[in-house]
Amino acid sequence: MLFSCVSDAVREKFIDVSHQAIESTCFPHSLGFRSQTLKLRFVSPEDEGSFLPPRQSFGRVLQNFEERFQSQLPKPVYYQAHIGENVSLIYAPYYLEGRLYDAVLNEPTAKEVPEDIENMMAGGTRPNWHLEFLSTLCPNCGWDLEGEKDSLVLLCRNCNSAWQPGKDRLQRLKFGQIAAADDQNIIYLPFWRIKTDITGINLDSYADLVKVANLPRVVQDHWHGIHFCFWSLGFKIRPQTFLPLMTRVTLSQPQEPLVAELPNGDLYPVTLPVEEAVEGLKITLANFIVPRNVQFPRLHEIKITPKSYLLVYVPFIKDHHNLTQPLFKLSILKNQLKLAKNL
Numbered sequence: 001m002l003f004s005c006v007s008d009a010v011r012e013k014f015i016d017v018s019h020q021a022i023e024s025t026c027f028p029h030s031l032g033f034r035s036q037t038l039k040l041r042f043v044s045p046e047d048e049g050s051f052l053p054p055r056q057s058f059g060r061v062l063q064n065f066e067e068r069f070q071s072q073l074p075k076p077v078y079y080q081a082h083i084g085e086n087v088s089l090i091y092a093p094y095y096l097e098g099r100l101y102d103a104v105l106n107e108p109t110a111k112e113v114p115e116d117i118e119n120m121m122a123g124g125t126r127p128n129w130h131l132e133f134l135s136t137l138c139p140n141c142g143w144d145l146e147g148e149k150d151s152l153v154l155l156c157r158n159c160n161s162a163w164q165p166g167k168d169r170l171q172r173l174k175f176g177q178i179a180a181a182d183d184q185n186i187i188y189l190p191f192w193r194i195k196t197d198i199t200g201i202n203l204d205s206y207a208d209l210v211k212v213a214n215l216p217r218v219v220q221d222h223w224h225g226i227h228f229c230f231w232s233l234g235f236k237i238r239p240q241t242f243l244p245l246m247t248r249v250t251l252s253q254p255q256e257p258l259v260a261e262l263p264n265g266d267l268y269p270v271t272l273p274v275e276e277a278v279e280g281l282k283i284t285l286a287n288f289i290v291p292r293n294v295q296f297p298r299l300h301e302i303k304i305t306p307k308s309y310l311l312v313y314v315p316f317i318k319d320h321h322n323l324t325q326p327l328f329k330l331s332i333l334k335n336q337l338k339l340a341k342n343l
């Protein structure tokens, strides 16, 4: 998801693009829709062929994309954030038989074959990557951990713990839940509560939030003592929904007591890592500070440093089409989430 602050609006865009990682005119610049329509599988040492090493860094390619998308936006662009990006290096197959063939279609490509193609192909290597596996037994008690296929966090119902993959082992994760009165017809969605240091704007307490967002509430004395936290979604959803939801929860500043126990009800998998959630903090701030025409040009002066985070499961009531959270006045269309059939 790419978010951009321009004039007095935050524009959002979902991006799924690819760009050639070598520098050659005989191969296409982009995979087009192939990266979405063809099934990808991991490269293994058994795979035959010559794998050309990437010649352009991801940073360079990303810069290309940014310039391309910025050209479609009104100027100036005050701030941009990428959230939830998933970067993959994809190898596309070609072969040489007099001409250069696209090995997916088994058809010759239209491009001229350059004279140094043999040299170029000789510069390729055999793959020597392999997948590494982590045991999904609870490091604390040895019980089977549970989690959906795409979940970034695995849970132990036996010793009531949550785990996320670290470099070569699972790491324990602090979590809490806002308890529901009863778990009937409830699904818990994961959120990240993130404590930060903010400079460049006065936003330490709930009272400060009411002021900078110009919320229609009368500041009460004890609100100066309520520490401001960002709340981010812990799951991916389309960008048109992502930012409004994140903004709404952050403006609500939930103060409900948190219980450090896993909920008994259905849990939605964590699919947005906290590192990516952090990328969304400033754009959330940009989405609620007013007036925008004064604040947007000052965005570059504002610095947000994450200090600590907590995974919080928030109960939502399931109805026919929606999941709703009455306390924070949140409603999410069910068809925007990847829910199991029986939910």
Ligand SMILES: [Zn+2]
Residues within 6 Å of the ligand: 138, 139, 140, 141, 142, 143, 156, 157, 158, 159, 160, 161
């Ligand atoms: Zn355990």
